[in-house]
Amino acid sequence: MPETMRLHEQIGRLARQIAETANQPMAFMEVCGTHSHAVGRYGLKQLLPDNVKLLSGPGCPVCVTPTGEIDWAIELAARPETIVTTFGDMLRVPGSKSTLADQRARGALVQVIYSPMQALEIAQKNPTKQVVFIAVGFETTTPTVAVAVQHAAEMGLDNYTILCSHKLIPPAMMLLLESGEVKLDGFLCPGHVSTIIGAAPYQQIVDNYHAPCVITGFEAHDIMKGLYALVKQSAEGRAEVENEYSRTVRSEGNPAAREVVRSIFEVTDAVWRGLGLLPGSGLKLRPEYERFDAAKRFGLKPSGAGEHPLCHCGEVLRAVTLPVECEAFGVACTPEHPLGPCMVSSEGACAAAYRYERGR
Amino acid sequence: MPDDIIKLAHGGGGLQMQRLIEQELLPACDATYGRGGEDAAVLPGAAQIVLTTDTFVVRPAVFPGGDLGKLAVCGTVNDVAMRGARPVYLTLGLVVEEGTEIALLRRVMRSVRDTCKEAGVALVAGDFKVVERGSGDGIYANTTGVGFPLLPEPTSIHRAQPGDAILLNGPLGQHGLAVLAARGELELMMTVESDCAPLAGLVATMVEAGGAGVHALHDPTRGGMAAGLNEIAAASGVGMELEEGAFPRDVGVEGGCEVLGLDPLQVANEGKVMAMVAPEVTEQVLAAMKAHNYGADSALLGHVVKGPAGRVAMRTMLGTRRIVDMPSGELLPRIC
Secondary structure (H helix, E strand, O other): OHHHHHHHHHHHHHHHHHHHHOOOOEEEEEOOHHHHHHHHHHOHHHHOOOOEEEEEOOOOOOOOOOHHHHHHHHHHHHOOOEEEEEOHHHOOOOOOOOOHHHHHHOOOEEEEOOOHHHHHHHHHHOOOOEEEEEEOOOOOOHHHHHHHHHHHHHHOOOOEEEEEOOEOHHHHHHHHHHHOOOOOOOEEEEHHHHHHHOOHHHHHHHHHHOOOEEEEOOOHHHHHHHHHHHHHHHHOOOOOEEEOOOOOOOOOOOHHHHHHHHHHEEEEEEEEOOOEEEEEEEEEEOHHHHHHEHHHHOOOOOOOOOOOOOOOHHHHHOOOOOHHHOOOEOOOEOOOOOOOHHHOOOOOHHHHHHHHOOOO | OOOOOOOHHHHOOOHHHHHHHHHHHHHHOOHHHOOOOOOOEEEOOOOOEEEEEEEEOOOOOEEOOEEHHHHHHHHHHHHHHOOOEEEEEEEEEEEEEOOOOHHHHHHHHHHHHHHHHHHOOEEEEEEEEEEOOOOOOOEEEEEEEEEEEOOOOOOOOOOOOOOOEEEEOOOOOHHHHHHHHHOOOOOOOOOOOOOOOOOHHHHHHHHHHHHHHEEEEEOOOOOHHHHHHHHHHHHHOOEEEEEHHHOOOOHHHHHHHHHHOOOHHHOOOOOOOEEEEOHHHHHHHHHHHHHOHHHOOOEEEEEEEOOOOOOEEEEOOOOOEEEOOOOOOOOOOOOO
C-alpha cells in the first residue's frame, strides 16, 4: 500500500530527526492510557535514541481511582437493592478484599455498560432497584455523564445515582512537575481530553514550569510527530503549547461540552492513587444535583483501605518506578491475577508493558 | 484472591479458562486418547474416528451473518475438520427456556439443516429439553461431531515445526464484533457480519494440496488468533514470528475495535482456520485456500521458529517488535 509506505517513511524520518535533534538526555511523559498502549503496540520506544525517554504518567482513569473508592463500588454492588453499572475496565480492579467481578459471580447485580446513558435505561426498566453508575474518567468522559445526570433530573428519576470519581488531568501534570520526583522535560498531552479542554489549560504549565506541552493523537505518526516537537522545543530551550492534533483538537476545545459539565459538576479536591489529595483536581455534583450522589444517598464512609503491600501502582503512576522495575510485575502480579489497577485496565501502564514488551 | 467460584472470565478463552480446564476438567478425561487442548480427539477402532463436542450459548441467538443454529453446526464441524478430518455425523441437543418463540426455534433448525447440507454432515441423533422461565436464556445448543481423518497422521496443535509457514484464510474479529454489535448496547456506526462458516470443504482442499505437509490446523474462536497461536506455540514447543503488514484487513472490524479498545487479534472468529504448513507445500496450500469460497483473502502471516518455546512475536508495520500475548480473562461473554 503506497499510503502505508508513505507513513513508514514519515515515521522513519521523524525517528532520525529526533535522534539528530536530541542534544542532551530528555524525558517526556504521556498522561493518557491510550497513548501508553499505542506506544506499546507500535513498539515506538524502540525507535527512540537512548537519550530520549518516554514515561507513562497518571493517564488511566481506573488506575488513579483509590482503593477506598473501588471498595465503595464493591460495597454498593453487595447491597441487595442495587444494580451497579460500570465500564468494563472496572470489573476486575481489586479493592481491598474483592472485585466487582467477584461480587457479580456471587450474585450481585453488576452490569457492564458502554455509555452512561444506558444506566438511565436500566433505572427506568427496574423501578424497584437503585441503579448506580460508577462514574470514573477524565475530561473526555465527564460531558456524557453530565448529560446523563441532566436527563435523570428532567425525567425525575429517583432510583439513579452516580459514584463520582471524576478527575482532571492538568492539576496532576502540575503536581508531577512541582514535586520534582522525576525529571520531566515536557508532556505529550492527551488528544481525547484536549478535544474538550482545548490548549489553554496547558499554558499555565508552560508558563509556570517552562515545560513544553504538545497535544497529539494516537496513530504512530501522531505520537512520533508529538515527540519530535517536544525534543525540538527542549533542544532549543523553548516551552510552548503546540497542537499536533489539529485535525481533531481545536485550540478552544469544546466550550459547549464544558458548559454542560459546569452546569452539573463543580471542581473539588480529589484523592488520586499514587498522588494523594490534590486540590482542585476532581469533580463533584453541584448542590442542586446532590440527590444523584451515590456516596450521599447510601451514606458511604471512607474505608481508609490502602493498596496491596506488594503493589507499586502508586509509584508507577508517578513514573518513579517503571512497570518492569516493580518486583511483582509478571510474578505476583499478572493480568490474570492483578494486584493493582495498572495491570488490569486496558489503559494501564503495567498492562501495556506486560502485553507488548515483556521478553520481547 | 484465589478463585472459589466460577466467573465469566473462566469462559473467556484466555489463560483463566485454560487453567480451569487443566485443573478441574482434564483430570476426569482418559489421557490414553489425547493430551487435551486439541480441537477434537482422534480415536482408534476398526477405522480411526475423530470426535468432538461443543455447547453454544450465544446471545443474541440471531446476529448479522448467522444464528445459533448455523453456529452450532459450524463450531463442531470446524473442530472436527481441524484434525485434518472430514466431518460426517452430527448430534444436536437443545435446552429451551419456557416462553421462547417457536418461530425462533424454527429459524434455528432451518439454519441447522442448511448448514449441515453445506458442510456435508448428517444430523443423526438429538435431544430436546425445556426448562422453566428464568432457568435459561432462550435456546442453548450442544452438538457432537464425528468425522474421519483425511491423513494417515492427523493434524495436531502439537505438530507445528520450525520453518512452517503460518497461513490464515481471512480478516480477524468479525464474529466477536458482529455479536457485540447485535446486542444493541453499543451505538456502533458499522455493519460487521459474522464470519461464521463451515470449513470442512476448505480444509479438505488444503489437505489435498499439502498432504502430510499440513502439520497443524486450529480455528481461532474464543480468545481469537492471539490465544490460538499461543496454544500452538506452547503445545509444539516452538516460537512464532508474524508480520503485522501481512494480515488480511477488515476496516469495519478495525474501526469498531479502535472505538471499543479491543485488539482484533483477541476477538473471536467462527469461520477462520490458521494452518502451520511445511515450506515445500506452502505455495500449493495457499493457492488452494485462495481458490476456495471461504479463503479468497488468505495470507501468509509469518513462520514458526525454533524458539523461545511458546513465544509469539510480531514485527509491526514500523519494523519494531512486540509480543502477541495470550489474552486473559473475560473479553466478551456469550459470543458462541
